Amino acid sequence: MWGKLCRATNTPASTGRWSTWAEHTFEEGGLLFIRVRFTDKTELCWRVNTGIVIEEADLSDWKTGNFKKIKLFRKG
Secondary structure, eight states: OOSSOEEOOSSTTTTTOEEEEEEEEEETTTEEEEEEEETTSOEEEEEEEOOOOOOEEEEEEOTTSSOEEEEEEEOO
């Protein structure tokens, strides 16, 4: 994004700095990069990754149709 200068105020690293350029790009595998460049020739970059996290899993017996829980697996 090119255009007017704007003052950054949302993160401690960027408070009070003037940004000159911002962009976002997607990489293979769901990785997102968000970059903001400032007039003092520094850049702030966020790398955001998406993923699937299994919160809980269970093993059940459904032979009788009642899904009797045999084992519960939890993270942590």
